[in-house]
Amino acid sequence: MESMITDSAPPAAAAATVMTTTTTTTATVPSVVANTVANGSGVAAAVAVGTDLGSGGGGASSGGTGSAAMEQFLILAKTCKGLSAVELIRQVVESPHIYVFGEFLDIPNIGDLANNCDHKPYYDLLVLFAFGQYSDYLANVQTLPELSAQMRQKLRHLTIVSMATKSKHIPYGRLLEELDMKNLRELEDLIIDVIYAGVVTGKMDQLNNRLEVEQTIGRDIRRGDDLKVVANILAEWCRNCDNVLRNIEQQILNANRLKEDNHKQRQQLDQQVSTIKKTIKSSSSSGGGGGADMDDPMTTDLVNSSPRDHREAALNFEKIKRSNITGGGKGKGSGLRGSGTKFWKRDNN
Template sequence: MSGEVVTNPALEQFLLLAKSTKGAGAVALIKQVLGAPNLYVFSELLECSSIQQLDESPDYKPYVDLLRIFAYGTCTAYIARKHSLPELSPQMIKKLRHLTIASLATKCKHIPYSLLLKELDLHNVRELEDLIIEAIYAGVIKARMDQNHQRLEVNYVIGRDVEKSKLPELLNILERWTQACTDNLEDITTQLTAAQEARAAETKRKLQAETEVANIKKTLKLTSTERTGVRSSSEAMDVEGKAKKLTKIKGLRGSATKIFGKVSSG
């Protein structure tokens, strides 16, 4: 692929406007972005020169700070600086809470309701569950509410913007993950090779066993044939002997008849 930068479609129209907007117009643009539905990434807007120029004005800087909280922070960060930041509209409050849930979900897949209530500045479970349902429908998370254990079980969460100062840490995490994947792949390859060798050895042993069995059967067949031949020869000799004996007996009987016949005639 080329070095083309893919821009979030929901943010693209605001980026185009930011190129031709300054001062109060840029502030109004920030307000629109923070209230826009289904828009949860803001770092590209923060990099626009017209937005960065607002940092130079004491009147406009709080809006840039607010945009940074939406990009990288949570409800807790806003509450800590609430008195020096612009007031949030109901839609902005809801979005910041969604973003806070996303941040919590990246650290823990089973988030206790008690932690969510604290981090989201909510006062009862009914409000919390309504907010979670809205976050699910907005595509911020895929999760289920475990009311028996009073926790949120997260299966998927959107990615949030990452501050440039935290990129080395993120890169380090990715490098460790890559190395772990490489190590696991090597282990799997070793196990697969061992399994293939064991299978080949087993196939060879099976073929040898089958050959031995075939040879034994062949030997037994030959032995059986030889024994049958010997028995047949023996039986033939017995028959021949018996025939000779009978012939001899018949000859003796004939001689006796002649002798006794002569005696009777005299």
């Protein structure tokens, strides 16, 4: 995208033309033509701004279009004075792509409007769109210029953004009051419009009659109290992060300690099992045939399932030893179920 500014050399008539061209789309951003004519004791200026979005889309979500439009207005604001600056303010607050105005307030030519009684209402209007809400306009409607339909809609959008910074769930009742609306259908249409424009991301909860906000665009902040509020919020956020980190570190310590205890307990249990296996094996080898075989699944299960307490392990060992002594002479010579008696007789007939 290229920007070209041309102004004529003669002091009696200065013309500034801002043209924007692009090679990727046929859509054109707002072009501004300012004609200033020296007129004796005063200066008469006229600013004409035309918008042709074509297929380029619109709304606050179109970051490229909004940035390009704002850049063009800022370029012109540095040279506009008097009535041309007033008309520029009207075009800026009506633009559907511009929702921040602090950079315009920082321009000296715009700030000079506050010192002129005829132009001060438009400077106050720009301040209202930068920091205020719709209720502020209603409270000062006598001293501010009349709002067009586009200005009124945009100021209501900005009001919703300001309300969302205080609560993520905004009841319809509060919205109707703050936006000076009487009709719920009209309010829902406004919410749909503000979401579609990309100013607010959220959804309507018609069951609970409220707007649920996920995120919004940013608004201008004042250098005084607003910066203190932001600093306090960030400080609170840092404190919360520190608390979360401390909790995570404590959980890690607890998990490591538990892992260590389990590992030691497992080692003790393995040592006890190994000791019992060795004792049983040495006892069975010294006591003669009929001893418990360590490869026998029943013996292995019995050993592996032995309790941790040494006393119970010793009692289990004594039971195994007694069973080996009492059944030592019968094991290999006995028939089925320990008896030589046959279960059936062959019929000679």
